[in-house]
Amino acid sequence: xxxxxxxxxxxxxxxxxxxxxxxxxxxxxxxxxxxxxxxxxxxxxxxxxxxxxxxxxxxxxxxxxxxxxxxxxxxxxxxxxxxxxxxxxxxxxxxxxxxxxxxxxxxxxxxxxxxxxxxxxxxxxxxxxxxxxxxxxxxxxxxxxxxxxxxxxxxxxxxxxxxxxxxxxxxxxxxxxxxxxxxxxxxxxxxxxxxxxxxxxxxxxxxxxxxxxxxxxxxxxxxxxxxxxxxxxxxxxxxxxxxxxxxxxxxxxxxxxxxxxxxxxxxxxxxxxxxxxxxxxxxxxxxxxxxxxxxxxxxxxxxxxxxxxxxxxxxxxxxxxxxxxxxxxxxxxxxxxxxxxxxxxxxxxxxxxxxxxxxxxxxxxxxxxxxxxxxxxxxxxxxxxxxxxxxxxxxxxxxxxxxxxxxxxxxxxxxxxxxxxxxxxxxxxxxxxxxxxxxxxxxxxxxxxxxxxxxxxxxxxxxxxxxxxxxxxxxxxxxxxxxxxxxxxxxxxxxxxxxxxxxxxxxxxxxxxxxxxxxxxxxxxxxxxxxxxxxxxxxxxxxxxxxxxxxxxxxxxxxxxxxxxxxxxxxxxxxxxxxxxxxxxxxxxxxxxxxxxxxxxxxxxxxxxxxxxxxxxxxxxxxxxxxxxxxxxxxxxxxxxxxxxxxxxxxxxxxxxxxxxxxxxxxxxxxxxxxxxxxxxx
Numbered sequence: 001x002x003x004x005x006x007x008x009x010x011x012x013x014x015x016x017x018x019x020x021x022x023x024x025x026x027x028x029x030x031x032x033x034x035x036x037x038x039x040x041x042x043x044x045x046x047x048x049x050x051x052x053x054x055x056x057x058x059x060x061x062x063x064x065x066x067x068x069x070x071x072x073x074x075x076x077x078x079x080x081x082x083x084x085x086x087x088x089x090x091x092x093x094x095x096x097x098x099x100x101x102x103x104x105x106x107x108x109x110x111x112x113x114x115x116x117x118x119x120x121x122x123x124x125x126x127x128x129x130x131x132x133x134x135x136x137x138x139x140x141x142x143x144x145x146x147x148x149x150x151x152x153x154x155x156x157x158x159x160x161x162x163x164x165x166x167x168x169x170x171x172x173x174x175x176x177x178x179x180x181x182x183x184x185x186x187x188x189x190x191x192x193x194x195x196x197x198x199x200x201x202x203x204x205x206x207x208x209x210x211x212x213x214x215x216x217x218x219x220x221x222x223x224x225x226x227x228x229x230x231x232x233x234x235x236x237x238x239x240x241x242x243x244x245x246x247x248x249x250x251x252x253x254x255x256x257x258x259x260x261x262x263x264x265x266x267x268x269x270x271x272x273x274x275x276x277x278x279x280x281x282x283x284x285x286x287x288x289x290x291x292x293x294x295x296x297x298x299x300x301x302x303x304x305x306x307x308x309x310x311x312x313x314x315x316x317x318x319x320x321x322x323x324x325x326x327x328x329x330x331x332x333x334x335x336x337x338x339x340x341x342x343x344x345x346x347x348x349x350x351x352x353x354x355x356x357x358x359x360x361x362x363x364x365x366x367x368x369x370x371x372x373x374x375x376x377x378x379x380x381x382x383x384x385x386x387x388x389x390x391x392x393x394x395x396x397x398x399x400x401x402x403x404x405x406x407x408x409x410x411x412x413x414x415x416x417x418x419x420x421x422x423x424x425x426x427x428x429x430x431x432x433x434x435x436x437x438x439x440x441x442x443x444x445x446x447x448x449x450x451x452x453x454x455x456x457x458x459x460x461x462x463x464x465x466x467x468x469x470x471x472x473x474x475x476x477x478x479x480x481x482x483x484x485x486x487x488x489x490x491x492x493x494x495x496x497x498x499x500x501x502x503x504x505x506x507x508x509x510x511x512x513x514x515x516x517x518x519x520x521x522x523x524x525x526x527x528x529x530x531x532x533x534x535x536x537x538x539x540x541x542x543x544x545x546x547x548x549x550x551x552x553x554x555x556x557x558x559x560x561x562x563x564x565x566x567x568x569x570x571x572x573x574x575x576x577x578x579x580x581x582x583x584x585x586x587x588x589x590x591x592x593x594x595x596x597x598x599x600x601x602x603x604x605x606x607x608x609x610x611x612x613x614x615x616x617x618x619x620x621x622x623x624x625x626x627x628x629x630x631x632x633x634x635x636x637x638x639x640x641x642x643x644x645x646x647x648x649x650x651x652x653x654x655x656x657x658x659x660x661x662x663x664x665x666x667x668x669x670x671x672x673x674x675x676x677x678x679x680x681x682x
Contacts, residue, residue: 030365033341033358036256037269043257047395048312051153051250054401055316057408058082058152059323074419080408080478081401084487085151088400091518092147092525097140099575100616102127103533111568119566121559123537125550126243131536134240135165137247145247146385154397156385157248159270160535162375162543165240166285173203173220173231186224196221205235212236242544243536248382251313259394262384267343273335279368288359288368297364298336336361338368342380347372355380377538385528387521400485407481411474418470429461486518529574537572590617608633 056062060077067073096102101124105116131139142158150156175183185191185199200206200220206213216233223231254269255262262268274282276295283291339360344353355373360366375381386397401408428444436457442450452458541563548561590613597610608630615627628636 029345030358030360030367033267033343034360034362034365036267037254037339037341037362040254040256040267040269044254044395045312048251048316050402052312052316052319054152054399055319057401057405058085061319061323069420074416074423076412076415076419078408078411078415080411080481081152081404084400084404084485085148088151088487089144089147092150093140093144095522095525095576096143096529096574097128097576100124101575103529104573104575105570106573108569108571111570115566115568116570118561119537119568119570121550122540122548122561122566123533123572125548126536126540127533130242131244134163134242134244139245142245142247146245149247149250150385150387150399152399152401153250154387154399154402155250155395157250157253158383158385158532159246159248160381160383160532160539161244161246162539163240163242163244165238166236167239169235169237171204171233171235173233175229175231178203193221196224200224204233205237206233210236243539245532245536251316253382255394260392261394262382263380265380267341268380268382269342270340272338272340274338275334276336279336279338290366290368294336294361294364294366294368297366298361338362342373375539376542377535379535381535383528383532383535386524389524403485404481407477407484410477411481414470414474414477418474421467421470425463425465429463430458431461432459433457486521526574526576530572533572533574541567587614587617590614607637 058079058081060079060082062075062077064075065072066075101120103120103123105119105123107113107116127139137145146156146158148156175186182199182203186196197208197217200217201208204217204220206217206220208214208217213235216235220231220233248270252271254271255265256267259265279288279291279294282288339362341358341360343356343358345356345358346353347356348354355378357369357371357373358367359369361368387399388397390396390398430442432439433454433456436453437450442458444450450458544563546563550559550561594610594614597605597607600607611633612627612630
């Protein structure tokens with residue numbers, strides 16, 4: 001458990017910007033790369049249409065009215081898949097955040113245990129605090145979106161990058177507030193330009209090693225020479241410099257149809273949408289080139305384009321906008337789509353292809369950037385979160401809408417049929433003689449009659465009693481669905497709907513069934529977290545600061561973690577347990593285990609582990625502060641046992657002395673009485 005008081009960089013490390021290679025060979029390959037990417041996009045058109053279907057299923061997007069069995073019949077939607085997603089998502093998020101520490105570092109080989117503990121401390125701080133301070137979508141929100149997409153589509157995608165963000169800010173220096181000694185130096189007529197420059201660098205945050213800052217230093221010098229009392233300058237301030245996890249939409253990540261594992265793909269294409277201003281800022285920072293040419297050529301191309309056909313991905317965006325109340329999809333000319341292609345290319349003509357990153361604007365086929373893959377870990381910066389593992393094919397995984405499709409459809413049909421049946425039961429229906437009664441004039445008003453010529457002109461049709469089997473059948477269907485995905489419904493409302501509380505045996509069986517499925521789901525999810533943590537930690541090793549200052553809960557002194565303190569070989573293991581039980585039930589089970597351990601006199605159980613397990617279930621963070629180490633616990637236990645043994649020995653000694661005194665005292669008393677008695681008799 002950590003609280004960070006200070007964090008600073010000893011050296012600011014930027015990810016590579018413009019490490020561009022000669023384009024002679026590249027230009028000949030761009031057309032080939034674009035052709036392959038377009039083929040990848042067309043090959044996944046069917047999947048994109050399936051995403052539309054599952055999105056509609058989840059959110060109940062359907063025609064607003066029905067004409068069968070009659071116009072205006074019941075048309076409600078049972079949100080079974082969305083209900084299950086909302087219930088299951090917290091389990092996955094808790095799995096990622098409830099461990100303390102979040103990740104355990106298991107040292108390999110000669111790596112010291114202290115290095116692993118330092119790494120755990122730092123990683124916990126990075127995931128809990130630092131990455132959640134990132135502007136925009138922080139780590140917690142990003143992981144929540146990834147889990148949601150995993151449950152809906154069967155796959156969630158995370159991109160792990162080192163993000164360096166700068167903002168232009170205007171700083172103001174009021175000369176009246178600076179120390180008197182510096183003011184005297186500034187207005188000294190003998191002050192040279194070099195001395196003035198040094199003073200300005202001290203008063204501002206400008207760096208003479210940066211060209212833009214050099215120009216600002218010159219402007220500040222001119223303002224000083226003009227004897228202005230308030231000096232302004234522009235400064236590029238670093239707002240974030242660290243690892244970031246970005247949720248990637250399935251429709252924006254294009255892989256070959258033959259892909260089985262993302263790390264073994266020959267190419268991965270990410271669609272990125274940026275404004276013109278974003279592109280211009282990226283060009284100014286040195287990340288991209290030829291932005292002006294792209295904007296000009298693109299505007300001409302858009303002006304001559306007459307296609308109004310929406311692709312499947314655009315249809316999905318349209319559905320989202322309709323549900324959110326934004327409006328129908330339209331071709332948004334404010335956003336420019338660029339493709340970031342991760343592929344292989346022979347950079348140095350040695351016959352061996354290296355990993356590269358190629359950024360292209362597809363409409364004009366202009367290369368914005370071409371760099372060698374920058375990260376030392378040499379892994380594609382993507383992590384896949386699979387909901388299930390049923391094949392080695394990349395897109396074989398199913399989400400909850402697909403798994404529960406038939407169950408949700410049948411539940412919706414049954415519910416609408418029940419409501420229609422109730423409508424019929426609550427609506428008076430008559431048969432009437434043609435020509436004798438005008439049905440349009442009939443008004444059913446309590447206390448009033450209906451005028452007829454003959455009594456048999458209008459006769460009520462009998463309606464049978466409502467069949468209560470609807471609810472029973474719906475409970476069965478819901479139970480089958482819950483059993484299928486391993487998500488038993490244990491809440492109180494579910495008990496009540498089934499006619500009473502379930503027995504302890506029924507609850508236990510349902511929990512065991514859920515555990516069988518969820519235990520595998522947990523392993524699959526933790527495997528993805530392991531890959532995610534791996535990339536985050538390796539990026540920190542490459543670009544992170546040389547030293548971090550942390551305040552550790554329970555310790556009075558600040559702890560410095562240097563990069564040299566975390567270098568080693570580890571296996572990073574997510575530290576959490578996956579459970580479908582409520583926290584109260586988990587605490588009750590932990591307390592029962594603790595009672596068994598405390599009452600055990602055979603020595604077969606570890607009382608310290610039982611205490612630790614119980615306190616972790618009550619409050620994981622507080623347990624770290626109040627629980628002693630196992631070594632201290634064992635020492636105290638040994639001392640207590642020694643004290644108890646000594647007390648027993650002391651009691652034995654005292655009891656022996658009392659027995660001896662009693663025996664001796666009894667003998668003296670007998671002699672005294674014999675002597676006394678003899679004298680009296682004599």
